[in-house]
Amino acid sequence: MANLEADLVSRARSGDLSAFDELVSLHQDRVFALARRILGNDEDAADVQQETFIRAWRSLPKFRQESEFATWLHRITVNLCLTRKRSKREISADETLFVLGRMHSAQPTALDSLERAELLSEIRRALLALPVHYRVLIVLREMENRSFEEIAKLLGCSEGGARTRACRARQMLRQLMRPYLQTGEELPAADLFEQESQT
């Protein structure tokens, strides 16, 4: 598989469009999924998906095959998502606080009485309320299960930087979702594992 891909990349680099077409076919689903998770809607994600491959075609001569093609491609995708959100005016810190306040002022609803769909929609909303550079971390780490080493490569930062940002992102997300995460009675910490093992 890796050899096949390396061969396709080499052929595409020399201008073979059919080889590049095969590469698109191999990677388009993951690229779309990544963009969809970061941007939160199909339309923008489809635009980014196309733009990613156009950029990749243009930049192929510069791709030295030192990293995996998929990693390189996903880095383009993440960059395009970040650019797109910035160009569409990223939600500001003030707006985040506003959303946070609005969500907190909503009547806290017990989890058991909250419809599952509603909670999912609140999580989506909370994700979109996160600044995009935090959202990317949640997507890459918590949704795509990527290692911090890979995340650091994708974002062009250090592993430590990625960990710190992921930590802040998780805390911010929990804070945004807190009204919906009330579990009622506070269990002693020791019971947490017991409860977990039962579930």
Add this chain to the structure above:
Amino acid sequence: MGSVCNRTEERLWEHIRTGSDLPDVVRSHLMSCPRCSTAFREAQILVPFLQEVGQVTSAPDCRAAVVSQILQMDHRRGFLRWVYAAVACVVAGIVLAVSVNESVNELKQKRNVPSAASTSSTLHVGKPSVAETKTKQLPAAPYIAFRSDSSASAVREPSHPLRKTSVRPRKTILRVRLPAKTQPQLSVDKAPPDISPVDAAQSEVEVQPMAAVYATWETEEAHEEPSIYVYVEQDTLTGDTTTCYGRMSADRIEIYVESKPDLPEERKTRGCLTIGSSSDA
């Protein structure tokens, strides 16, 4: 939240997400830290939902759109390349045509060759002009490629067919006027083999053809022996060069100018040969 709490939270989320084991140190911290135990409870709800939110079931097939955009892009780029080449050729041709006559006439006078044109009633009067449409596109030439000063060594007739006669800073302009019997015939073409570029190995400067414009016209007077001139002009500041080849044979003068390629526009050298007449001399 301290760094221990941060590390603990990371482990907890990973534990919920992947089912990895929790080290004892994390478990004991969790027992003693109310913040982390709250974070754990919240994460237990949040993480599975995050996984669900992250599910993307169907992705559009973008292959056709991508390939079509790439083809369009390549087509546009290829077209632009042709446009730039054509514009460069036309501009170079026009620049040459406008200046060739004056320069060659001046050269002739410097060499003290009697100009039959100055007394001949059959002289072409006034500057021969190139096609109107081309002239309109002519940018102002920054300087003239044919150049010399009053000293004899600046431009001289070589004793052998091909010889680099001068490498000098620009801005001194040689204006030699020769009578033109006919309007110059311009062709954007390669130079003929016998006035091919200077041998790069012998040349002090790298000469590569960019836009070869070849102008030919008949003169009033005949020359017994063909003579070939090569002028290499070098900008002392930038090192950029322009090379001119002139051949005078029988009653014909041919000029071929080339400039070093791949220079930024503001540094591009433009040869400028003026087609003049005896009345301008």
